[in-house]
Amino acid sequence: MAELRRVENECGVAPVIVMESTSHYHLILFQFFCEAGYEVIVVNPIQSGALKNINVRKVKNDKVDAYKIAMLYRLKVLRKSQVPVDSLRGLRLLCRQRAELMNDVTSYKNRLAAYLDQIFPSYDKVFSDVGGAASRAVLRECPTPQILLLKSENELLRIICIAGYKGHTFGVKKVEKLRHVAEDALRLGLYAPGNAAVVISAVAMLDALLNGIWEIEQAIKALIIQEPFIQKNIALLQTIPGIGPHSSIALLAEIGDFTLFQKPKQLVAYFGLDPSQRQSGMFTGSKMKLSKRGSSYVRALLHLAAVSSVAPHKNQSPANPVLFAYYQEKCKTKPPRIVMCALMHKLCNIIFAVLRDQKPFELRQPEQHATRLGLFSVA
Known part of the structure; x- marks a missing residue:
């Protein structure tokens, strides 16, 4: 800041801060200089990259990069950057985090489905969404067909009903299908000592991700209300x-x-x-x-x-x-x-x-x- 004040005193005008957008790393500096009263311009890397070959020599260092960004500012093609208000900026952060977590949920659901195709064949015929609440409740207690067949019908029904499945009658039908599929899986499925741990870990990751999404959604609602x-x-x-x-x-x-x-x-x-x-010239791209x-x-x-x-x-x-x-x-x-x-x-x-x-x-x-x-x- 002392150097900026010195330049301002010598030149009689406040310097303009020009910086390249670098993911989220430039945001703290942007806010700092804006609060200090300086005009700040954030350059899109596409714009600054257009000048990378302005010199014939292949030189890449901070001094050369700063010089090119200064030249870009002198071309008068840049405008003062605007940052949305704190609420919108926070809302964007929350929404992007939710989108990333949703992608992770899809990834882990696909991974869990792949495990079950090998360990518990036809399980997806009982629960079309293997990552749903009822399915995850069953897999926490019965990650393999061997363990599931050791459970009584009443125990399985209790697990499904606690998870909030649609009524007692639907629960009974699911229990019947589960036991039938588990018996077939004993003959068709692949057995390995680590099967249970693999399924339980995937279910635990889904639980954590879904809980994180719920917390993000609550934060979004609270922000919107304000x-x-x-x-x-x-x-x-x-x-x-x-x-x-x-x-x-x-x-x-x-x-x-x-x-x-x-x-x-x-x-x-x-x-x-x-x-x-x-x-x-005479060429105009059609695609x-x-x-x-x-x-x-x-x-x-x-x-x-x-x-x-x-x-x-x-x-x-x-x-x-x-x-x-x-x-x-x-x-x-x-x-x-x-x-x-x-x-x-x-x-x-x-x-x-x-x-x-x-x-x-x-x-x-x-x-x-x-x-x-x-x-x-x-x-």
């Missing part, structure tokens, strides 16, 4: 078909300070949904892929929302009939995955409009949009 503007925006996002409670929270957390976006295209680019372009330079978390959320908005439910119409009609029409000429990207783009525009206008989503047909915009009149 911030009325977050509650309002979450409620607005949930009016969009295909976006549920968890998706709306995570989307708002990833967007951060919405006032930074003046046009829908800016939000699209921030999410990494803008098409990359390739053109040189344009998504830039994918935004948050991978938000793209996964938008993909899920797009699928939910057009997927037909049993004896029900799709959540968003307008997008469903668009999806069916475009699939006649384009691959479904390309059309799904177009749906994500449209959802991004809808999210922008809802947050900009601070009004709930209103389902309108294309003709109604055209009429409101004055493109044509209806007699």
Whole structure:
């Protein structure tokens, strides 16, 4: 700080702090210099990496990197970085942690299923979700078919009922299936001394992960209650078909300070949904892929929302009939995955409009949009 004060006194202006984004390591420095009253700019590594070959010599050290970042600032292509308020920053951290834990749960469920395929064949025919509450309760007490057959039917029924399974009758049916499957597994399954320990450890990991997710969700609820503007925006996002409670929270957390976006295209680019372009001389690339330079978390959320908005439910119409009609029409000429990207783009525009206008989503047909915009009149 003393050196910065000295430079400020000599030059008569406060220096601008320019730093490269390095995962989470730059955040503490960013906050420190902002609180000290300095203008701070965080450079995307993609931008700073563009100058790595500006010199012919292959030299890589801190002095050279600092010089290149300073040159990048002199080009006037950088703008002052904005950090979302503490509540949104905390919400983003919690949502990303929840997403990571959910991925770990899926991984351990798959691992447990693989173990049971060898140790306890056909167990998944009794419990389709081997990581569910009732299944984990059974596996804690009976990790192998040999141990399960030593338990009485009443003991097994008690284990399943305590786990909260659907009633006594369903529990009795599960016990019958379990014993039948266990008898077959004695002949078909692979036996090894460590089988029980492997299954119990996998179940213990699932218990710990699921408990961690529950604690994260409680922290998210507590944070939302404290911030009325977050509650309002979450409620607005949930009016969009295909976006549920968890998706709306995570989307708002990833967007951060919405006032930074003046046009829908800016939000699209921030999410990494803008098409990359390739053109040189007379050549123009026809296969344009998504830039994918935004948050991978938000793209996964938008993909899920797009699928939910057009997927037909049993004896029900799709959540968003307008997008469903668009999806069916475009699939006649384009691959479904390309059309799904177009749906994500449209959802991004809808999210922008809802947050900009601070009004709930209103389902309108294309003709109604055209009429409101004055493109044509209806007699």
